[in-house]
Amino acid sequence: AQTVTQSQPEMSVQEAETVTLSCTYDTSESNYYLFWYKQPPSRQMILVIRQEAYKQQNATENRFSVNFQKAAKSFSLKISDSQLGDTAMYFCAFSSTQGGSEKLVFGKGTKLTVNP
Amino acid sequence: KAGVTQTPRYLIKTRGQQVTLSCSPISGHRSVSWYQQTPGQGLQFLFEYFSETQRNKGNFPGRFSGRQFSNSRSEMNVSTLELGDSALYLCASSLVGGPGTEAFFGQGTRLTVV
Numbered sequence: 001a002q003t004v005t006q007s008q009p010e011m012s013v014q015e016a017e018t019v020t021l022s023c024t025y026d027t028s029e030s031n032y033y034l035f036w037y038k039q040p041p042s043r044q045m046i047l048v049i050r051q052e053a054y055k056q057q058n059a060t061e062n063r064f065s066v067n068f069q070k071a072a073k074s075f076s077l078k079i080s081d082s083q084l085g086d087t088a089m090y091f092c093a094f095s096s097t098q099g100g101s102e103k104l105v106f107g108k109g110t111k112l113t114v115n116p
Numbered sequence: 117k118a119g120v121t122q123t124p125r126y127l128i129k130t131r132g133q134q135v136t137l138s139c140s141p142i143s144g145h146r147s148v149s150w151y152q153q154t155p156g157q158g159l160q161f162l163f164e165y166f167s168e169t170q171r172n173k174g175n176f177p178g179r180f181s182g183r184q185f186s187n188s189r190s191e192m193n194v195s196t197l198e199l200g201d202s203a204l205y206l207c208a209s210s211l212v213g214g215p216g217t218e219a220f221f222g223q224g225t226r227l228t229v230v
Contacts (some may be wrong), residue, residue: 033216045221052216091159095215101172102149102213106159
């Protein structure tokens with residue numbers, strides 16, 4: 001079974017600075033998908049960024065980028081120019097390509113606080 | 117377009133009762149997944165439905181069940197409620213589901229069992 005580990009329960013960063021959230025995962029599969037989801041206090045989960053394992057190029061979405069290290073099974077999220085609105089829980093998630101299902105396996109999350 | 121709608125937003129039930137939660141996916145989305153979120157266990161997958169068929173199921177007891185209707189709306193039911201069932205229940209929809217698909221989440225139903 002796949003597992004996802006986020007080793008930083010809480011982090012804080014000053015507005016406009018850069019922060020990196022860590023995520024490691026365990027799987028025996030060679031192709032899969034990895035995600036970062038954001039859950040603000042409103043509770044609604046929002047997709048931040050997605051990476052397909054067979055693509056070597058790291059995904060980027062505006063101020064958000066990932067460092068995907070397949071051999072190390074590491075998938076960290078970098079947030080540049082942090083904004084107050086980035087304050088939220090961030091969840092790393094894994095999706096298997098086997099079985100045809102959309103099932104997401106989530107890490108326990110990192111609570112990020114952006115300070116003014 | 118309207119997002120994923122979950123009703124009710126909050127619910128308080130007594131141990132032993134049963135409860136039904138509802139999820140209306142984004143128009144055109146055919147896949148609906150359910151997750152349970154608790155402080156201790158985090159987010160755990162309950163099940164996924166696609167075209168009225170359960171496509172995958174998580175490791176939850178049989179007290180947890182669900183269904184999907186022809187209009188893709190989904191319900192989940194929990195029977196014989198236990199205190200440990202207190203959680204935020206999240207529903208997510210996607211166009212056809214499947215690996216790598218972006219899931220759009222609702223705001224959840226907060227269930228409290230007393």
